[in-house]
Amino acid sequence: MSDKNLQDYWRKNLKYLGILLAIWFIVSYGCGILFADALNKIEIGGFKLGFWFAQQGAIYVFVVLIFVYVRLMNKLDREYDVHED
Amino acid sequence: MNDIQIWTGIIVVATFAIYIAVAIWARAGSTKEFYVAGGGVHPIVNGMATAADWMSAASFISMAGLISFMGYQGAQYLLGWTGGYVLLALLLAPYLRKFGKFTVPDFIGERYYSQTARIVAVVCALFVSFTYVVGQMKGVGIAFSRFLEVEFETGVIIGVGIVFFYAVLGGMKGITYTQVAQYCVLIFAYLVPAVFISVLMVGNPIPQFGLGGTLEDGTALLAKLDQLSTDLGFKEYTTSHKGKVDLFFVTAALMLGTAGLPHVIVRFFTVPKVADARKSAGWALLFIAILYTTAPAIAAFARTNLFNTVNNKEYATMPEWFGNWEQTGLLAFEDLNGDGVIQYYNDDSPQFVSAVAEPAGWQGNELTVDRDIMVLANPEIANLPGWVIALVVAGGLAAALSTAAGLLLVISTSISHDLLKKWLKPDISEKAELRSARIAIAVAVIIAGYFGINPPGFVAQVVAFAFGLAAASFFPAIVMGIFSKRMNMQGAISGMIVGLLFTGVYIWYFKYGGGTPDQYWFGISPEGIGTLGMLFNFAVSLIVSRFTPAPPQEVQEIVEDIRVPRGAGQASGH
Numbered sequence: 001m002s003d004k005n006l007q008d009y010w011r012k013n014l015k016y017l018g019i020l021l022a023i024w025f026i027v028s029y030g031c032g033i034l035f036a037d038a039l040n041k042i043e044i045g046g047f048k049l050g051f052w053f054a055q056q057g058a059i060y061v062f063v064v065l066i067f068v069y070v071r072l073m074n075k076l077d078r079e080y081d082v083h084e085d
Numbered sequence: 086m087n088d089i090q091i092w093t094g095i096i097v098v099a100t101f102a103i104y105i106a107v108a109i110w111a112r113a114g115s116t117k118e119f120y121v122a123g124g125g126v127h128p129i130v131n132g133m134a135t136a137a138d139w140m141s142a143a144s145f146i147s148m149a150g151l152i153s154f155m156g157y158q159g160a161q162y163l164l165g166w167t168g169g170y171v172l173l174a175l176l177l178a179p180y181l182r183k184f185g186k187f188t189v190p191d192f193i194g195e196r197y198y199s200q201t202a203r204i205v206a207v208v209c210a211l212f213v214s215f216t217y218v219v220g221q222m223k224g225v226g227i228a229f230s231r232f233l234e235v236e237f238e239t240g241v242i243i244g245v246g247i248v249f250f251y252a253v254l255g256g257m258k259g260i261t262y263t264q265v266a267q268y269c270v271l272i273f274a275y276l277v278p279a280v281f282i283s284v285l286m287v288g289n290p291i292p293q294f295g296l297g298g299t300l301e302d303g304t305a306l307l308a309k310l311d312q313l314s315t316d317l318g319f320k321e322y323t324t325s326h327k328g329k330v331d332l333f334f335v336t337a338a339l340m341l342g343t344a345g346l347p348h349v350i351v352r353f354f355t356v357p358k359v360a361d362a363r364k365s366a367g368w369a370l371l372f373i374a375i376l377y378t379t380a381p382a383i384a385a386f387a388r389t390n391l392f393n394t395v396n397n398k399e400y401a402t403m404p405e406w407f408g409n410w411e412q413t414g415l416l417a418f419e420d421l422n423g424d425g426v427i428q429y430y431n432d433d434s435p436q437f438v439s440a441v442a443e444p445a446g447w448q449g450n451e452l453t454v455d456r457d458i459m460v461l462a463n464p465e466i467a468n469l470p471g472w473v474i475a476l477v478v479a480g481g482l483a484a485a486l487s488t489a490a491g492l493l494l495v496i497s498t499s500i501s502h503d504l505l506k507k508w509l510k511p512d513i514s515e516k517a518e519l520r521s522a523r524i525a526i527a528v529a530v531i532i533a534g535y536f537g538i539n540p541p542g543f544v545a546q547v548v549a550f551a552f553g554l555a556a557a558s559f560f561p562a563i564v565m566g567i568f569s570k571r572m573n574m575q576g577a578i579s580g581m582i583v584g585l586l587f588t589g590v591y592i593w594y595f596k597y598g599g600g601t602p603d604q605y606w607f608g609i610s611p612e613g614i615g616t617l618g619m620l621f622n623f624a625v626s627l628i629v630s631r632f633t634p635a636p637p638q639e640v641q642e643i644v645e646d647i648r649v650p651r652g653a654g655q656a657s658g659h
Contacts, residue, residue, distance in 0.1 A: 010648055017175055024171050028164045033333055036157070040324055046297030046305040051323040054160035055152075055381040056293060059167050059374050066174040066367035073179075074360060082649040084358045 009080040016072050020065050028058040090234065092475035100479045101247055103266050104486070108251030108259040116519050119256030120187040120498055121354045126261055128361040132368025134261045135352045137268035137483070138491035139166075139343075139373060141217075142224025144380075145271060145484035150456030152384035156314070156322040159384065161332055165339025167370060167377050172344040172560075174366030178353040180567045182362035183647040187354060188495075189347045189559060190503040196566040197574045198640055200508060205581055207503045209558050210347040213551045214492045214499075215533070217348075221489035222537025228481045238538050244486060245534035252490050252497075252530065253523050260490045261355060267483035272375060274480025277473055278464045279379050282386050285467055292382035300389075310385055313392040317430040318437030322388070331605075334613030341619055342552030345559035348491045351498070359650035387459040390466055395452060396429045403427075406465035415455035415462075421448040428452075493533065497526035553592060553611070557584035557618030565626055570644045576630025584622030588615050 031039055036050030043049065047056075077083035113119040126134070144166070152159030184192055190210060194203025222241055229240025251259045279292040287298030287306055299305050304312075310322045320326045343349060352369075353362045394404070400418060410416040418427060429452040432438055441447075461481075464473045501522035506513055513521070558581045565572040565580075592611040594600045602610070609617060635641075646652070 006645065006649065013648075020175060021171075024168065028168050028336070029333060032160055032164055033329055033336065036325060046299065046307060048307070048323050051157055051307070052297075054157060055163055056296070056378055058164055059378055062167055062171050063367065063371050063374050065171055066363070066370055069175055070360075070363045070367055073363060077360065077650055082651045084360060084650055084652075 005080060009076065009082060012076055013073070016069065016076075020069055024062065024065055027053060027061045032058045089471040089474050092471045093478050096472070096475040096479045097482065100266075100270050100483065104247065104251060104263045107262045107266055108255045111255050111259045111262045113254070113256035113258045113519075116502075116515050116522065118258045119519055119522050120494075120502065121351070122256075122258040122261045124355060125357055126355040128356050128365035129368050130265055131261070131352060131356050131361075131365045133268045133372055134264035135349065135365070135369035136372035136376075137264040137271065137487035138352060139349060139369070139488070140271065140376060140484055141488040142221055142228075142481060142485035144376065145275065146224065146228075146457050146460050146481050149380040149383040149387065150459035152381055153388045153459045154456055156320065157325050158327065158332065159381065161335045161339065163377055163381060165336045166343060167373060168336070168340040169343025170366055170370040170373070172340065173349070173353070174363055174370075176564055176567070177344060177350065178362040178366050179359045179650065180647045181350060181563070182353050182356065183359050183650060183652075184643070185354075187351075187502055188498050189350050189563070190499065191507070192566065193559075193562055193577070194503075194507065196640065196643065197562075197577045198637060199574045199578065202562075202574060202578050202581070203503060203507065205578065205585075206559070206562075207499050209554060209581075209585070210495060210499050210503075213346065213555055214348060214495045215529075217551050218489050218492040218496070218529075218533045219536040219540060221485045221492070222533050223540055224485040225482060225489070226537055228478055228485065241534055241537045244482070244489075245530055245537075248486055248490050248493065249527060249530045252493050253527050256522065256526075257351075257355060257494055260487075260494055263490070264487045267487040268372060270483040271480040271487075272372070274476040274483070275376055275379060277476060278467065278469060279383050279386075281469055281473070282390075282463060282467045283382065286386055286389070292379045292386075296382040296385055306385060306389065310389050310392075313389065313396075317392070317396065318434040318441065319431045322385070328608050330608050331610050331613055334609045334616045336613075338556050338613045338615035338619075339552050341556035341560045342554075342615060345555035345563070346551070347499075347555075347559070348495045350559075350563075351495060352491070383460065383463065387463060387466070391454065392429070394466070395427045397426060399426050401425065404466075406462060409465065410458060410462050415458045417453040419451050419453075421451050422446055489533065493526050493529050496529040497522050500525040500529075550589075550592060553588045553615030553618065554585060556615035557588040557622055561619055561622040561626060565623070567644065567647060569627075569630075570641050571630060571635055572626060573630050573633055573636045575633040576626040576628075579629045580622040580626030583625045584618040587621055588618035591618075 031050065032054035036054055039050035039053065040048040044052070074083070117123055148162055151162060181192060186192060186195070190203045190206035193206040194200065222244060225244030226237045226241035229235050229243060230237040251263050280290050283292040283295035283298070284290050287295045287300060289295040289298045296306065300309055307323050314320065314322050325332070353365060356362050356365050400420065407416065411418065422428070424446070428447045428450065430437065430442060430447070430450055432442065432450040461477065464477060501518055505521055506518050561584065562577050562581050565577065591614045595605070595611045606617070
């Protein structure tokens with residue numbers, strides 16, 4: 001693969017990382033910790049929202065984030081023809 | 086022997102027989118099978134093994150109890166011990182898999198073209214793994230002695246014997262497949278009581294939803310729990326009442342530590358492809374999340390149950406389990422004011438003591454509750470049959486054994502591969518290397534067993550050390566090794582040393598050196614200081630690397646190469 005393609009591939013990977021890690025940070029450190037008090041004023045289905053993010057919600061989002069990354073990268077690998085087999 | 090002990094005996098023996106059968110089936114014939122299970126593990130299987138490897142006796146037995154007493158603040162464990170997998174999947178696992186060696190010190194040594202860096206990494210890996218494994222052995226001893234009426238020491242020795250058998254025989258291959266069996270045992274054992282209790286308390290079979298459910302009297306569980314807590318002078322369960330800075334730093338240290346722990350990272354060397362390494366991290370986290378989202382539900386149920394069952398009730402009317410657990414010493418009642426009634430409240434709260442407790446003639450909190458009881462006694466509190474209680478014992482053992490085995494493997498690999506093969510005796514034959522790996526793991530099991538029986542004083546504090554040091558040393562070195570082509574030997578080594586020293590000294594000062602909490606920097610406790618150590622590591626590495634020569638061309642090519650998936654051969658040591 002040419003250097004330019006490689007750089008392109010890497011830049012797109014970094015973009016995905018940036019977006020997904022921003023979400024990772026927002027749901028855990030943001031909603032679960034820093035803004036938990038404000039979110040606790042909202043109540044949904046028996047949960048204060050800040051508490052729910054801290055003890056449930058953020059963990060669900062973590063799982064989803066990894067599988068989204070898996071899909072994005074599998075597609076990107078194919079697009080740049082760097083996938084295995 | 087009573088009914089519960091017979092059930093426990095049957096289930097423990099049956100699960101151990103399964104582990105041994107699996108180990109015999111999955112013997113290792115080469116160093117590659119011994120170190121990375123031959124590199125052919127299916128990503129879902131590896132995910133399950135990683136989950137069992139990761140979830141220790143502490144996750145299984147102690148975590149729900151911790152949350153139960155910490156309330157909202159318990160989020161630091163829930164987030165901290167799951168969020169690291171996102172970092173692993175996105176920043177580390179696929180690239181390390183492409184790099185294709187056996188160990189973390191392998192990567193550090195080659196990427197930073199330095200034997201010194203490799204040895205710093207080996208020492209860290211050994212220290213982190215050893216402190217961690219001792220706790221697991223202790224957990225095995227406790228589970229045995231509490232439920233089977235064998236001596237604590239005998240319990241540890243039985244546990245050592247089992248791990249010895251399948252780890253020495255099967256290496257990573259044997260460990261991987263026994264861990265899959267252990268995951269199934271532990272998750273089943275964790276969920277069964279949780280589901281029963283959720284149905285009993287809020288009529289919802291899914292504990293994760295039950296946590297937001299409504300009690301029989303029509304109030305929401307969590308609202309009721311908040312009210313019960315404040316009525317007895319405790320802090321509200323669902324809200325924060327401490328500074329957010331420390332919570333933030335502790336959570337981050339646990340996450341970054343998770344992503345830097347060698348026994349977790351090495352699991353991603355066992356899958357066939359780079360794409361599998363990413364996928365496998367996702368499965369691992371899914372399997373872990375099943376337990377980690379159930380734990381806060383168990384915590385809230387157990388706490389509510391405890392308040393409702395004991396507070397201001399006559400001691401004579403306590404249910405049978407109360408007496409059973411008093412015998413173990415995990416539950417203790419002392420009738421301070423001699424009225425035969427249990428007063429359970431927060432006697433550390435001066436306002437509550439003067440406003441409520443003293444006028445009522447209470448002379449101090451009369452009930453001491455060990456946090457481990459929240460998981461161990463749950464089935465009895467909910468009146469579940471004997472086989473469910475037996476299952477919890479088997480689950481606790483599975484959690485402790487699987488983690489111990491994973492750690493012991495890292496220890497033996499560090500010695501036979503990183504120290505012998507790559508440093509002291511490079512011309513060692515494959516056969517001799519395999520033999521020394523087996524000897525190393527055998528010796529490590531015995532030493533771990535010894536310290537499990539005679540724990541050195543520092544063991545209680547080791548979690549802070551293990552995670553803090555992993556966060557402050559490995560994590561930045563590996564991440565920069567992948568994401569910065571310019572990062573060189575000088576930068577990485579000075580960063581690791583600064584991170585390690587700073588974190589180590591801070592923890593030492595506040596745990597043993599006489600430091601008091603009001604001297605904490607920015608209010609950060611020793612558990613969270615690894616985060617700051619990591620930032621220092623990054624800063625020092627980046628600065629030093631700018632003033633020293635760039636890494637050699639071939640190293641820069643390695644970095645280019647690990648960034649693309651294609652061409653990942655099987656993990657190799659050559």
